[in-house]
Amino acid sequence: MPAIHKLPEVLINQIAAGEVVERPASVLKELMENSLDAGSRAIEVALAQGGVKQLRITDDGCGIDKDDLALALERHATSKIASLEDLEAVGTMGFRGEALAAIASVARTKIISRATGAAHAWRVTEREREPAPAALNSGTVIEVEDLYYNTPARRKFLKSESTEFGHCDDVFRRVALARPDVGFQLAHNGRVSLRLAAGDAERRVREILGDDFMANCRRVEVDSGPLRLYGFAALPAYARANRDAQFFYVNGRFVRDKLIQHALREAYADILHGARHPAFVLFLDMDPAGVDVNVHPAKTEVRFREGRAIHQFVFHGLSRSLAVPVQSASLAQGPAAPLAPYSGPTEQARLGVEEPGLPQNLSAWQTRAEPARSEGFRPASFERPNGGASFNPATLERLAPQMPNLPAADAGSASSAPLGYAVGQIHGVYVLAQNAHGLVLVDMHAAHERILYEQLKHVLDGAPGVQRLLIPAIFNASKIELATAEEQADTLNRMGFDVAAAGPNELAVRSVPALLGRANVSELLRALLAELRDFPASEVIAARRNELLATMACHGAVRANRQLTLPEMNALLRDMEATERADQCNHGRPTWTQLSMNDLDKLFMRGQ
Template sequence: MNKIQRLDTLLANQIAAGEVVERPASVIKELIENSIDAGSQNITIHIKQGGHELIQVRDDGCGISKEDVVLALSRHATSKISSLSDLEAVRSLGFRGEALASIAAVSRLTLQTKAVGAEIGTEVKAQDNQIEVLPKPVGHPQGTTISVNDIFYNTPARRKFLRGVKTEFNYIATVVRRLALSRFDIDFSLFHNDKQEFVCRKAASDSAKEQRVATILGHEFMANALSIEFEAAGMRLWGWIALPHFTRSQSDMQHTYINGRIIRDKLMTHAMQQAYQDVLFHGRKPAYCIYLNIDPKIVDVNVHPTKHEVRFRNSQLVHQFLFKAVQDALSQVRPADRVAAKVSERVLASENLSESTATTNKNFNAHAKTPTKNINFNPNSQTPTTIDAQYRCTQPVQTEMAVGAAQAVYKDLMSCQQLSMETMTTQMLESEAVEPMVKHALGYAVAQLHDRYIVSQNDLGMVMVDMHAAHERILYERYKKDYQLDHIPKQQLLLPINVNLSAEEVQCIEQHEGLFQQIGLTIDWAGPNEVVLREIPILLKNADMAQLIHDVLADLSTYQNSQRVEEAINQVLGTLACRSAFRNPHKLTLPEMNALLRDIEKTNNSGFCNHGRPTWVQLNFKELDKFFLRGQ
């Protein structure tokens, strides 16, 4: 048997470095976070050979005093906390005092710094976690420059696991971009082999912040993102969440920050996924960049050396806060919001039209908008008195109609009788004489395609609507609202269901016993490790309730919250909505089509059916012109 012995300092430091320094990107993260904590306004990163040869971070922060330079390279030495109370309310990104010592243990490190008010800078070199060159004066501007050469030179086993130059640099660039998203008030510059690869300037205004996000996450993300800001219970959530049609196959575009710190937390990820559940296509991942400001006393960041994981004092409250904020923001998106986002594109495109074309369009619109009254409708007439009259006579179903007239005709989608062409046109003409035209995001219907799709026109161009998907979403939202107003109607079981529990599940159910009553489950104890289920929500009469109980307890154990019962109920309501919606093909009259469009515009989550499929798409003039090579 081998005897227990104390490890030497170098080996202990190299083992500890394995938790902090995984690859060159880990070094970059630790050094940039130190620069941010130092109050830097400009951070410049120089990389050579993907970090294999050189990693250098320079900032203009407060610097390190000459007396503290050597101590800064020691383990568990930091200026950011000095007591347990400081640790419990820490706001700085670093606080463990391990980063520089860990980096120095596996590389050749040079530190140059000049503190505020100092006349000259100081330089110190370390290798194998030992000071190789004592501090000496050096010319250096205010701030700190740390150069890391030959990473893992003394740990060959770690060095051989490094990837190629390009791969390692991609990891570094990803870390720099993520950190650039955390602080909009700092300039970031990244160079690789003396070539500038990335630069971000300070962003003070909202538009400048959006520009930085677009630069890092892509303009497509920002074009499909929804700005969010929500505050409650001492917490503030802000940032950008992508609309449901902009999704990813992986979670590579999910950026979460707590008090400016990069976080990968399963509770927050679960809350975001739950918020998107009603509108997300199966197997897809949402995209977002969100910032949570919270009292540091109720979140523990001292969970892992990398500080990527956190622990909340009240995780259920945080989960519900995130879920509610994001779900409400998504549900309030209307077609008008999505259409408005494309107006600027149309304006820019219009400005590029030639003057002659603009003049022609102006003259045409002057005729087209001329009000016509008392027109004798005759389908066989070949000599209409005006352009507008000809448009109505030859294609009366394309005439725009007022909302009031459409809703008056459309009383019941399933039972409305087909109006004759002449009667319909007469009603539309009379309504226009009384009520002025109203602009709507989805415009007005002009035709029905194979009794499956509604074709409408709006200010931007053409809109295609999937009748079944749109009607399904409308019914689904109505069913959910009606069901919620009934306060979860229950059904008493003729034969109660016994559920055996593990020791962990027993403890969990004791802690959350009141929650089961809130979600419509009446549970009594039948033994020390067994419960009996006596009442359930009426819509779950065909569900596997024993398995559902286990799933709820698993969620409560992990996230302190569960939406399993609500999800199961919504799944039943979604099935009812799907079966009750229009079955293709289904013939609709023009008033029915317009009334359906108006219902879509005022329905929550109306852009997608409850399976995550789009209910409508917009084809603007620019896209339509491409089909016919116009302007080329």
């Protein structure tokens, strides 16, 4: 074995650079964050050959003193923290004192800076650490050239110029989204590709994500003590095939945290279609002492000291913002403001269902059964996949119209209801309504499906019914599953599970939630324990229950070719206005769309 020896400082820096400087985009992120920490109000970025040949960033911040310039290129040298207490409550974007040293170890680096009040600027490079006079009006200019020129093996891993520029563009937009009060400019190969003037948050989001996003999103504004969640969340109709429009910030820092991602995914789970991904720009402000940003050199990962509280706050805050009833039948009017908490359907009569297998308080809907006039779907029973509970949907198709005589459709009455009043029906599938903005088209099955689904959930909320198992279900469990079951015993009990160890490698389940009584117990519990292990607040049981209720609502909703009367159509519209998430059915498809008078005029070239 060779003798142990200390590595040269240059090699130490090059090894460390591998964690901080992955590609030109990594350099850009670190330098832009330093500019923001310096109090800059305008930041200009110029790239050449995707940032590999040159990356130049200019800001108008406070600058760097002459005596600090050379030290800025040393490892673990920073002006942002001085003690462990500072590290545990970091309020700046940078703090580790590694970025500039790492960059200087793998690229030709030059810094020109003029501190506030200084007679002139000073310059240092990665080789000439002694400051030399330079010309600059104010702020700082950092030039990084020939990235990985001295480590050719690393340079081989870089992609094409267009790919590297694409990554830089992504980083630029992420940073710009977090600071709408700062002006930004990005140029590539001498051509300006994006210029953003300082303004408000809505303008910045519109400039980066476009008008379509703003026309299909809701404003989020939730406060709870020291926690604040705000920003914009797109409706399911704007869902995308990938995650390219997901931006989440903690205290202004873009992060990718699995706890947060789980909370966001669960908030959209009830309204998102298939494998589509939601779009959002959300900001979480909290006490810096409650989040550890010193997890990874890239600073995109964080750890929360109260993970359960943060998960629940984000999940419930976003869920309530997405669940507000219909506010305006024209999404183009802008994001709707959150309403008061949902208090159930309105008191007027509505389309309803009966199901003997459900709790008795469903009778509060005051429904009256009569044979359905649809083509019908009446199998003897419906068996849930994977051993789920079964039910008889035949009775769910008995619709109960007890409709009042609502006002006839006219411009005056339409102005009092977001979805207006019905004027007719097309092929027994779509309802036509007139409102203050123009024409509303409603998919009556999808809309009724959402109404029934939310009513079923509303009735079944609260303490879960429990079904005792005649013979306990015993299955093999790993050590970590046994430990999780013991640690989360109270949580499992509140969900309706009675779980205890039956041996050194076995778990026994003696009761399960009544609604999931016919589910595969071992499969369900394994999934639940895995969720509880990774995420303090699990939504597995709610998700399984909601799958069953969604199927019940789908089969109970009014069918195609069912001819509705005008009072029935109007009752459906009123229930949509009072129902959470009424914009989408249970599968994430839209339930209605608006055609404004301008849209109709364009179809017939009126005024042209």
